[in-house]
Amino acid sequence: MSFLARLALASALNRRWTLGLTLAAVALSVALLLGVERLREGARTGFVQSVSGTDLIVGPRTGGVQLLLYSVFRIGNATNNISWVSAQVLGQHPAVAWTIPVSLGDTHRSFPVLGTTEAYFTHFRHGDQRALSLAQGRPFAGLFEVVLGSEVARALGYQLGQGITLSHGASELSLAAEALTQAAEHGDKPFTVVGILAPTGTPVDRTLHVTLESMSALHLDWQGGAPLPGLKIPAEFVRKFDLAPKDVNAVLVGLKNRSDVFRMQRFVNEFRGEPLLGILPGVTLDELWGLLAVAERALKAISALVVAVGLAGLVAVVLAGLNERRRELAILRSVGARPGDIFALLMVEGVLVIGLGVVLGVVLLAAVFTAVTPWAQTQFGLALGGTMGGTLPAAAEWPLIAAVFAAGTLASAVPAWRAYRLSLADGLTPRV
Amino acid sequence: MRAAPACISAQSLRYRWPGQAADCLNCVQMEIRAGERVFLHGASGAGKSTLLGLVAGVLVPSAGELLVMGQSLAALSGPQRDVFRADHMGILFQQFNLIPYLPVLDNVLLPCRFSRRRLSRCTQPADPVQDARRLLDHLEIGVELHGRAASQLSVGQQQRVAAARALIGRPELVIADEPTSALDAARQSAFLDLLARECGESGATLLFVSHDLRLQAHFDRVVSL
Amino acid sequence: MRTLTSPVKLVPWLVAMLSAPVLAAGAHDHGGGRLDVSIEKERITIELELPLDVLVGFERAPRNDKERAALAAAGKKLNDGAALFLPTAAAECRLTKTEVSLPFAEGTKTAATGEHADADARYEFECAQARNLAGIETTLFRDFSRLYRLELQRVGPVGQAGGRLTRKAPVVRW
């Protein structure tokens, strides 16, 4: 048997170019198949890590997924508000341990600006219940002070004490951005960097944090997303105005007792003052995943098809090569190889290619994810979960790998069977 | 010589290819003694290769009896015939006798891989390479060629390597199906001399097939189909 | 960079399109109900909300004896929490508390507001071997043939999760 394996190896090496190409096809298709699975798992862990400490998110009556996406992941636009009064009522509810108001809408060089309170620094949790920590400086204490997420500071090269300008709206999105940038800058009210957060692997890293009052101050002389013509309130006069926030986009809520969450959710959904929506972030994430499952299933089906194409390619290449090899098979028969040996020879060859393809695919995937993880981190502030950079396939991937291997082995039996029949029919005189 | 036992004996041997209307071999009578060097002659399409297939146990007679070294091949199962062939026969084809991607030496050693008997009949079963090198040397294949891929040899060299392979492990019967047709006249003659000499040395019976009657001088006896 | 980020920009749009109609809070949903499960140490709390329509086929005060009987039967089933929810046997859970509020039933003064009426129920189990708890099966789908799905929210030691129970998958799993 070991001789047959060596023979198969030598034979395969002899046809290394054609087999190499099919090997590459198999490897790529395996990488794709596993990649879809791994991306989903990785993104999911990444998302879960970003909301680990929050029991309930309260916002206006939009979609739950939408509320989750903008309040935690800064994806999409926060178009509706809840009143500051409601936010305060929530904070005073006896079951509530803490609240973090979230006010969005401004950006700085395409990084989102978050208006919040100091509670953010004490209560926000990520990963395994880890609190935020400052790498440098201190939390914001007053007007026009900003605390940067680690990625913001790194990407823009900002340091403590530096002055920066915030712009209104998600300027990057707007088509007329170029023309409007000038007008839509809060250029008259520069901020000072007072703190820089340590990296978290969550969207916090991509966020600039200011107080709710700073947020109000920015928009004193604005209305409907544009500066009021003829009205300009210089920074030094701003303090004379009432800067108490009027509304926020969402409130993150932590409970004293986690199992009170359903009671609290009902309280929020039946809130008297205004229509509110309370979501359990973990539940809504599952909902989001359920929505994406359709796309994911489609992707999976496509990648399964790609694997099938890869295997079909392998079968085709081996079958096509078989005619040229009828001689070779006849010679082997003449020196005593049984038709079963011929069958085994071709099986070994097929399994060899499949096995190598799977291994290569896994290695390729690990390489790709190792390369992509930092990119995802800087682009989305998402540390794609633990398995992503891992070299070994996760437990959930083994059945897939086994399935590919089984399918490949089965596919290899086709040319092997054909060779077996040929060697029986040809005997010692192959007809080409 | 007279007392030598029969190596091949065919009685009323018939063979018809599947799906064919007529017999390809019709009532063949043949008796070849051990150690004989026989030239099997017949026109193209006469059924020479078919007969060799029967002798090698790749084909099974439709009727009649065929004994090879006293053994009825029809009585053996397919795998048993494969073992029998590897154990007792060396086979030479017209051309392309070698596995192109294997080195010369490995090609020669192939029968020892599939047959324990052939391995055990080498002068040193633990090291069949010695015999392989000796045979190659006898057949005038220089040491520098032993490690080369078979595909890099000339046609004449390839045929000599194939002869070495047919002879390794001293099989009782060497079957050759026009192994010289790709060679020019001078090389044909040299090759046949070598082959006949080596068969004589190892005591093998040689059954040589060709439609070229000029080659018969190298043989003990001519049989026509 | 622009081409790289643009598909990401599509995500919220897509999600908003897909989700907005489905997720309106407190929506009254025919054929479906809500199930909230929380686990804290030895205690499982199950809160159930079902449209009356799912239970009895109408959402108003009963008009005849047949409808009154249907309402009473539904109330009886809802009050038998130990039969409705079956936690993993090895966890040795025991029903300790049952609260059912069924609109229009005798003895309840609950007047349904608006067009719709919901039944609410709350059950508490105490589990001696909570470590062995692997899931809770519900027989609600068998008891109420008009029920097609339950939107599930659960919280427990492993965090929050959501999902959906259906006739084919009537088990809350961990």
Ligand SMILES: Nc1ncnc2c1ncn2[C@@H]1O[C@H](COP(=O)(O)OP(=O)(O)OP(=O)(O)O)[C@@H](O)[C@H]1O
């Ligand atoms: N696989 C086959 N199926 C059907 N008929 C076959 C097959 N192989 C050979 N034949 C037929 O059997 C006859 C004998 O063929 P064979 O190959 O034995 O001839 P040969 O004597 O070796 O001829 P040559 O000298 O040309 O090699 C031919 O008529 C041929 O058509």
Ligand SMILES: [Mg+2]
């Ligand atoms: Mg022939």
